Amino acid sequence: MQKPPFPFSAIVGQDSIKRALMIAAVDNTIGGVLILGDRGTGKSTAIRGLARLLPKIETVRSCRYHCPPDAPATSCQICNVLDKKSLKSEQIATPIVDLPLGVTEDRVCGMIDIEKALTTGEKSFEPGLLASAHRGFLYIDEVNLLEDHMVDLLLDVAASGINIVERDGMSIRHPARFVLVGSGNPEEGDLRPQMLDRFGLSVDVTSPDNVKDRIEIVRRRDAYEQDPVGFSKKWQRKDTAERKKIESARERMVDTIVSDEIMELVTRLCMALGVDGLRGELTLMRAARVEAALAGRESVSTVDVRLMAPMALRHRLRRDPLEEASGTARIDRALEELGLG
Amino acid sequence: MLTARIAASGGAHLGGVHILAHPGPVLTSWLDGFRRHLLPENPWIRLPVRPSTEALLGSVDVMDAFQSGVIRHVEGVLERASGGWLIMPMAESLETRNASIISQFMDEGDQSGSEAIESDVFTGPGLIAIDESSDEGESIPGGLADRLGLRLDLRDVLYSSIEPDWPALPGIPEKVWRSVQIGDDAMEQLVVYAALSGHPSMRKLIHLSHGARILAALQGDDVVTEDVIRLTAQLFLGGVPEWPNAPEEEEASSEAQTSKGENQHPPSPVDASHPSENIQSDASATPEEKNVDPSQDKASTAPPIDAHLLASNTRSKRGRASGKSKAGVTAGRRGQIYVSRSVPQLPDQKPDIMATLRAYAPWHHLRTRSSEHAGRLAIRSEDFRYQWRRQRVEQSVIFVVDASGSTALERYGETKSAIEQLLAECYIQRCNVSLIGCKGLQAECLLPPTRSLTSAKRKLGGYPGGGATPLASGLLAGLAAARSAERTGLMPHLVILTDGRSNIDLEGAANRKSAQDDVTKVARHIAFTGVSTICFDVSRRPGKRVRELSAQLGADYRSLPHVNAASISTVVSQRLQGGAR
Numbered sequence: 001m002q003k004p005p006f007p008f009s010a011i012v013g014q015d016s017i018k019r020a021l022m023i024a025a026v027d028n029t030i031g032g033v034l035i036l037g038d039r040g041t042g043k044s045t046a047i048r049g050l051a052r053l054l055p056k057i058e059t060v061r062s063c064r065y066h067c068p069p070d071a072p073a074t075s076c077q078i079c080n081v082l083d084k085k086s087l088k089s090e091q092i093a094t095p096i097v098d099l100p101l102g103v104t105e106d107r108v109c110g111m112i113d114i115e116k117a118l119t120t121g122e123k124s125f126e127p128g129l130l131a132s133a134h135r136g137f138l139y140i141d142e143v144n145l146l147e148d149h150m151v152d153l154l155l156d157v158a159a160s161g162i163n164i165v166e167r168d169g170m171s172i173r174h175p176a177r178f179v180l181v182g183s184g185n186p187e188e189g190d191l192r193p194q195m196l197d198r199f200g201l202s203v204d205v206t207s208p209d210n211v212k213d214r215i216e217i218v219r220r221r222d223a224y225e226q227d228p229v230g231f232s233k234k235w236q237r238k239d240t241a242e243r244k245k246i247e248s249a250r251e252r253m254v255d256t257i258v259s260d261e262i263m264e265l266v267t268r269l270c271m272a273l274g275v276d277g278l279r280g281e282l283t284l285m286r287a288a289r290v291e292a293a294l295a296g297r298e299s300v301s302t303v304d305v306r307l308m309a310p311m312a313l314r315h316r317l318r319r320d321p322l323e324e325a326s327g328t329a330r331i332d333r334a335l336e337e338l339g340l341g
Numbered sequence: 342m343l344t345a346r347i348a349a350s351g352g353a354h355l356g357g358v359h360i361l362a363h364p365g366p367v368l369t370s371w372l373d374g375f376r377r378h379l380l381p382e383n384p385w386i387r388l389p390v391r392p393s394t395e396a397l398l399g400s401v402d403v404m405d406a407f408q409s410g411v412i413r414h415v416e417g418v419l420e421r422a423s424g425g426w427l428i429m430p431m432a433e434s435l436e437t438r439n440a441s442i443i444s445q446f447m448d449e450g451d452q453s454g455s456e457a458i459e460s461d462v463f464t465g466p467g468l469i470a471i472d473e474s475s476d477e478g479e480s481i482p483g484g485l486a487d488r489l490g491l492r493l494d495l496r497d498v499l500y501s502s503i504e505p506d507w508p509a510l511p512g513i514p515e516k517v518w519r520s521v522q523i524g525d526d527a528m529e530q531l532v533v534y535a536a537l538s539g540h541p542s543m544r545k546l547i548h549l550s551h552g553a554r555i556l557a558a559l560q561g562d563d564v565v566t567e568d569v570i571r572l573t574a575q576l577f578l579g580g581v582p583e584w585p586n587a588p589e590e591e592e593a594s595s596e597a598q599t600s601k602g603e604n605q606h607p608p609s610p611v612d613a614s615h616p617s618e619n620i621q622s623d624a625s626a627t628p629e630e631k632n633v634d635p636s637q638d639k640a641s642t643a644p645p646i647d648a649h650l651l652a653s654n655t656r657s658k659r660g661r662a663s664g665k666s667k668a669g670v671t672a673g674r675r676g677q678i679y680v681s682r683s684v685p686q687l688p689d690q691k692p693d694i695m696a697t698l699r700a701y702a703p704w705h706h707l708r709t710r711s712s713e714h715a716g717r718l719a720i721r722s723e724d725f726r727y728q729w730r731r732q733r734v735e736q737s738v739i740f741v742v743d744a745s746g747s748t749a750l751e752r753y754g755e756t757k758s759a760i761e762q763l764l765a766e767c768y769i770q771r772c773n774v775s776l777i778g779c780k781g782l783q784a785e786c787l788l789p790p791t792r793s794l795t796s797a798k799r800k801l802g803g804y805p806g807g808g809a810t811p812l813a814s815g816l817l818a819g820l821a822a823a824r825s826a827e828r829t830g831l832m833p834h835l836v837i838l839t840d841g842r843s844n845i846d847l848e849g850a851a852n853r854k855s856a857q858d859d860v861t862k863v864a865r866h867i868a869f870t871g872v873s874t875i876c877f878d879v880s881r882r883p884g885k886r887v888r889e890l891s892a893q894l895g896a897d898y899r900s901l902p903h904v905n906a907a908s909i910s911t912v913v914s915q916r917l918q919g920g921a922r
Contacts, residue, residue, distance in 0.1 A: 039487045040542030044448065101441045102394040106699070114702050121706025142441045142484075149680075169703040185484070207543050215528040217543055218550045225354070226519055 003228045008049030009238035010224070010231070012217045013208045017046045020201045020311055022242070023290045024179050025054055026249045030286050031200030031279075032158070032180035034143070034191075034315060041205045042217075043183035047139050051096035053239040055247050057135055061088045064127045065174050066095065066135045095136030097129050097178075101145060105153065112168040125172050130163045133178040143182030144191045151195055154180070158198060197276070200283045202315040204328075249293040256289050257299035265305055265338065272334045275316045284312040306335055348375065348467065348491055354515070355490035355548050356447070357426075357468030359481065362495035364430070364473060371495060372428070372469075384425030384466070386418055390434070397442055400695075419446045422466035432470035432481040440482035443468070447488055487540075490548030492579045521554040523565040530567070534574045537582035545577075552577050685727040696726035736772035736834060736917050737790055737826040741819040743779050743810055743839035772917060773831065775822060779815035782849040786818065790826065809851065812843035813859035816867060816894075823872045835867070835874040836913055837896070841886035861893055868895030875899060875916060 011018065020033045035043045059066045069089040099108070110128035117123060129138070140146060140154075157163050163176040182199065184191070196202075208214055224231040263285065270281045288304040295304070310331050317330060348358050362368040376385060389396060399417030418427065419442075427443075429435065435443075447468070470489055472481050480486065531549045535541070553573040557565045574581045681696050701724040708719040776788035816837070823833035846855040847863075867874060874896035878887035891898035899912055 038542065039484055040544040042543065100398075100445055101438055102398050104695075106695075112699055112702050114698055117702035117705055123703055141445055145438060145441055168699050207541050211529050211532050214532050214543065214546055215525060218528065218547050221547055222519070222550065 004232040005048040005052050006045050006221075006224055007232050007235035007239050008046065008053050009242060010220055010235045011042055011046055011049065012213050012220065014042055014046060014205060016203045016311070017043065017205055018050075020203045021046060021050045021181070022246060022294070023287055023308075023311075024181070024201060025050060026246050026290045026294065027253060027286055028177070028179050030283055030290070032182070032198065034196070034199035034202040035181070035183040035205060036202065037183075037185065037205030038207060039185055041207045043205065044139070044141055047137065047181050047183075048096065049239075051094055051137055053243050054094040055243055056091040056093055058089055058091055059135075061090045065131050066092075068135075095133055097133040097136065097138050099129060099138060099140045099146075099154075101142060103129070103150075105150065106167075108150070108153065109163060109165050110172065111165075112170055123170065125165070125170055127174070130157055130176040130178075131174055134174075134176050136178055138178045138180050140180070140182045142184050143195075144184040148192075151192065155195065155198055196315045197279065199315065201287065201311040203311060204314075245294060249290060252296075253289060253293040256293050256297070258285060258289055259299060262288070262300050262302070262305060265302065269305070269309060269334055269338060270313070272337065273313060273317055273330060275313055280313050280316045284308055287312050309335060348378075354551055355467070356488040356544070357470065358491040358493055359470050359472060359486060359489040360493045360495060361472045361474075362493075364471075366500050367495050367498050368471065370500075371493075375469075379426070384422050386422040386425065386427050386466070388418055388427055388429045390431055391436075392418065392439055394439070394442065397439060397446075419443065419466065425466055426469055427466040428469045428471070430471045431473055432485070433472050433474040435482055435485070437482055440485045444484045444488055487542050487544055490545075490552060490577055492577060494579065518551070518555045518558040521557045521563055521565060523550060523553055523557075527553065527565045527567070527570055530570050531573070534570075534578060534582055538574075538578040538580070540578065549573055549577050680729045681726045682729055683723060683726055686729045690727055692725045693728045696728070697724055700724045700726055734832045737823075737831040738772060738774050738834045738836060738913060738917070739790075739819050739822045739826070740774070740776045741779065741784075741815045741835065741837045741839070742776065743812060743815070743837075743842075773826070777815055777818045777822065779811050781809060781811070782814075782845055783811055784815035784818040786822070790822070809845045810843050811845035811847075811849070811856075812839060812841075813847050813856060813863050814845070816860065816863040817847070820863070820867050820870065820872065823870075833872055834913070834916055835872055835896075836877070837874065837894070838877045839887060839890070840878070841884075841890050860890065864890055864893035868893060871895070873916065875912060877912075 008018070017033075017035055020035075024030050024033045035046075037043060057066065058069060060069050106128065108129045110131060111126055113122075113124040113126040138154075146154075157176050158178070158180050161175060161177040162173055165172045180199065208217070220231075266281050266284050266288070270284070273280075275281070284305065285300075287308040288300045291304040291308055292298075292300045297304075310328050313331055314328060348355060360368070360371070362371075379385070395417065397417050397419050399415050399420060447466070468485070468489060470481050470485060474480055528550065531553065532546060535545050535549060553565045553569055556569045556572055556576075557563070560569070562569070571581050681693060683700075685692075697720065701718070701720050704724070705718065773790040774788070775786070775790040778785050778787045819835050819837070823835055826833040843856040843860050844851055844853050846852055847859045848855075874894050876887060876891035876894055876896040877899050878891075888898055897916075
């Protein structure tokens with residue numbers, strides 16, 4: 001059995017990461033989370049823990065593209081058989097796929113199955129990481145070190161939700177809808193503005209600044225390393241509680257009311273901050289709605305907007321690069337001016 | 342030596358050892374000695390100096406593929422070293438990408454996408470990074486340094502002082518050291534030490550806690566004592582840090598370490614959640630710790646451990662944030678792969694096997710249908726694919742501005758906003774900008790190289806023109822800045838705004854003739870070094886003075902009697918884009 005990942009609920013502090021990830025998990029149209037911060041702050045721990053606690057998805061057994069049983073992808077060779085009844089469905093954990101730094105483009109997009117081609121002459125498509133991440137998460141560590149052509153590719157697929165492969169004499173397209181999670185250390189390089197905009201929410205993290213938390217982190221890590229299975233079991237209940245929260249938020253979200261006043265507030269905020277395009281507003285509105293759903297409210301309130309504004313807008317404030325104040329400070333100021341201080 | 346024993350006991354849980362050493366007998370002796378601590382079946386692999394990604398993560402066994410027709414994966418260095426140790430000589434020249442790949446592997450295991458390794462126990466390799474840097478600013482990549490627990494400085498050790506075959510004492514099995522108790526105040530001590538040494542990362546803290554326990558176990562204790570803590574700090578942080586000067590510091594300066602369990606925290610609003618007085622350690626730890634000699638305490642009240650202290654040390658020790666390769670571009674051999682083409686980029690380049698096979702695969706069956714080719718691969722030249730690489734070099738623009746009286750103040754004002762525009766552009770193109778002014782007796786660096794737009798704007802405020810013009814000094818300063826930019830792997834561009842008149846020479850004397858001579862000398866030197874230079878003529882009536890200067894500099898000459906922001910910006914950004922290829 002594989003070593004279970006460090007439980008999500010056992011992470012000390014780092015509430016902003018946890019909240020951002022949960023929101024992105026509830027509504028996957030929000031568009032991904034960017035986590036920027038120092039080394040050793042538990043960025044990758046959080047995302048792996050989350051993937052484990054997410055609700056399972058239903059898919060066809062052994063389907064490489066995670067097709068839902070009632071809506072198979074056109075290019076999926078397993079799901080598109082004549083006798084649909086012979087397909088068995090199963091529940092699998094939400095996929096989370098790592099995009100390692102050394103990865104090649106063909107491994108990401110998928111490529112021709114060379115073995116088959118060389119041995120039997122069959123032209124068959126070997127799906128890549130994008131297919132494996134469909135309906136799940138794609139995690140990129142050190143996202144600011146990623147090569148430009150890879151960045152372009154990912155941006156394209158993340159935007160369209162479809163992966164198109166035209167090479168080696170194959171023409172394949174398959175759905176690739178995933179939540180992009182990127183983490184990185186801003187000291188080591190900047191992120192291109194186009195890439196920044198792609199992420200729905202962004203979080204800045206630092207390691208906890210009080211002694212008690214730090215000690216607790218070491219202790220929990222130690223307990224986990226000594227007995228990963230037992231430790232996971234101990235935190236299972238809390239993890240399950242989080243999962244239930246996500247599930248019920250997903251259901252409630254559909255009925256959550258977003259009033260006109262809230263819409264106007266969101267729009268005015270984005271205009272005051274000079275956020276480019278509509279993506280900021282959409283993201284903020286969606287995030288606020290999720291927050292309301294998670295809190296059990298029937299309609300979105302100003303509290304939700306205020307809470308979500310930094311996460312949704314902080315990385316979109318590149319209007320005036322020479323502006324002195326930091327992103328978060330500007331957002332706070334704008335919120336105050338609108339009476340939300 | 343103790344470090345070796347600890348490393349052998351801790352294995353990959355400690356990450357590894359960061360050794361500062363010069364290659365030589367001392368280093369070899371330590372490595373051999375360390376090896377004696379290990380079991381013979383533990384892998385012991387040396388990393389080649391400039392590894393490729395395939396070397397690290399593994400690749401396809403080409404010969405085997407050709408013979409058997411089955412694609413098999415060959416283990417990379419990292420996989421082979423799993424469960425053992427990976428030695429990395431010249432770690433300071435490790436490229437950032439490779440450092441990241443290694444770090445990721447250590448965290449999570451084989452992620453290259455080829456068969457995932459599923460196992461109960463993941464033991465990534467322990468790393469031994471040999472840091473041979475001699476420059477002050479050089480060090481191994483930060484991400485890697487963070488993952489290496491132990492620190493060993495062999496640079497000042499004399500060979501004569503080592504016994505040649507120092508014995509390998511047994512290590513401590515994991516179960517034993519994990520059962521050693523470490524109390525909360527011992528932990529707190531470690532937190533403080535880590536913060537004071539400029540290591541705020543949680544990983545460091547985890548390593549420290551493991552290390553303390555290993556040390557205690559080596560001494561046969563089952564509880565961590567203060568001496569052990571100090572020793573741990575010595576071995577893991579490179580020294581026991583001193584408290585910064587705190588108000589209640591009188592006797593505390595000699596007893597640099599705080600007392601245990603008796604910490605008094607003046608209420609600090611930042612850290613309200615921290616319990617104030619005695620932190621009670623675990624019951625099992627009590628007997629040992631309460632034995633601390635009260636006389637040791639003195640009145641050394643610990644300076645408050647608060648958030649500010651922990652947060653303020655994040656930037657003190659960083660090493661090199663990113664490993665940039667030298668600015669001299671070797672086309673094709675280095676840099677990032679950006680496209681795969683069927684013609685080679687360099688004449689003697691090797692083909693990319695996987696891409697070639699993939700290009701060939703659809704044709705295999707067709708071409709081998711006739712019996713003469715059956716069972717073999719019939720690859721043709723049009724199937725070959727080569728990886729094209731491109732080195733993206735970051736640029737650095739250094740302005741040298743002549744602020745003499747003969748240059749109007751408003752021109753300087755124009756220049757300032759030109760810089761602001763350029764900064765905005767540089768933000769997109771990701772290059773540095775800096776500004777050197779010539780005024781008074783010497784050149785003055787007004788704006789150190791920065792990509793930080795806010796600090797640039799701040800520093801640009803209020804620089805008045807007028808006065809003497811030490812142009813030679815300014816040029817020299819520009820050259821120095823260009824050199825240091827090159828050293829950090831950037832490509833420098835000098836942009837000089839001047840009217841060519843100089844009246845202060847390099848010595849600071851107000852002698853027009855020697856000033857001009859000095860300018861000529863420095864200009865020729867700059868031309869000799871070949872730094873990319875643009876020379877803007879800002880005199881009211883552009884004459885041959887600046888033209889001559891520009892020729893001496895080997896620079897592009899541009900005449901801008903009405904210096905304005907847009908034109909400067911355009912010219913320079915064109916040059917930048919040219920340089921980015």
